Amino acid sequence: MTTIRGGDIPREKVRLAKHYPLFIGDTIGVESYYQKLHWHDVLEINLIKSGTGYYIINGRQFEFQQGDILLINSNDLHCAYETKDLVMLVISFDPSWLISSLRLDPEILSPYREMGVNFTNLLDRQHPRIHKLRSLLLELQEEHTNGLRSHTTIVYSLLLRFLATINREFRIEAAAGAANQISERQLDKMRYVIIEMERNFAHNWTLAELAALVYLSPSRFSDIFKRAVGMPPLLYLIHIRLESAIGMLENNQMKITDIALECGFRTLSNFNRLFKKHIGASPKESRRLQG
Incomplete structure (x- = not known):
């Protein structure tokens, strides 16, 4: 271990x-x-x-x-x-x-x-x-x-x-x-998971896989992560992917479909929906604003 x-x-x-x-x-x-x-x-x-x-x-x-x-x-x-x-x-x-x-x-x-x-x-x-x-x-x-x-x-x-x-x-x-403070060891575990998520953000992570990285049950891991980070782990993963997508949109040579796949989104429609929900504009609108 x-x-x-x-x-x-x-x-x-x-x-x-x-x-x-x-x-x-x-x-x-x-x-x-x-x-x-x-x-x-x-x-x-x-x-x-x-x-x-x-x-x-x-x-x-x-x-x-x-x-x-x-x-x-x-x-x-x-x-x-x-x-x-x-x-x-x-x-x-x-x-x-x-x-x-x-x-x-x-x-x-x-x-x-x-x-x-x-x-x-x-x-x-x-x-x-x-x-x-x-x-x-x-x-x-x-x-x-x-x-x-x-x-x-x-x-x-x-x-x-x-x-x-x-x-x-x-x-x-x-x-x-x-008394309810997150321990330093628990924070270290969450940091470790965040690093792995950021290194491999395109991977199709499941909650069970993330929890297994630090030898916790999915429910226990999810609770500690949410208290440490302020949001559930899979939602944080979406934010990492969207941040990477914003950077890729600056490269006008990449197709939006390719960016979606590179960032771990399985379908273009799901990418468009989540991008609009969290960023406030569509990927096309964001690229136009950055250009």
Whole structure:
């Protein structure tokens, strides 16, 4: 029997400079890549500057609005969706950058280490100290953007103040739902299945075959997958196939019938129906818009 471990599951490798291992920048809307479930090897902070949308993180949905702050852990299975005029400040950083500070304050990364137990991904927007966190993030971005002398030290110190403030002020004893939290091992299993689905999306997967990949009964697998991903496994497979089809439609040399078959749809009529239902336009209309 194959043992599935966290180290066996590939994650998105975010390349950051060794001497200054963080990314800071605004994103407008949500690119299609980030609408697909993913996980990465860095810690992430999001400040919603304007607009609305929602995250799905480990199967839980978090609706966000202007002023909200979210923390994304390195193992969090997540995707984001825009509902209106979204502008988001994204800060990604390598936790090893804070090793020296951990000697002084071993709890500095507790907001991530204790996520789902004593902290939540979406910080309390009504908390009296939330405005302080926003100010720290905006100051951090300004220092990074201006790049003046010693800006790396100031950015580092602002990041520490941000994390320390959360650790001190935003701790929630036994956060709601902690008892029903999906275990890390269960998340690893779902990641493994998602990777196999994405590698072989044209395969005619059945629920039983997917469940067998991680040695679970179909009903047990379906329940865990839905809680982790936010939708049933076969529906997620349709989304993977449709996303691949959208990319193929950019190639005007491929016939739509061939695209349908390449993406695992058995009939053109089924492809057209599902494409229209989930994308909001027919494949022909989508190709015309992309052209």
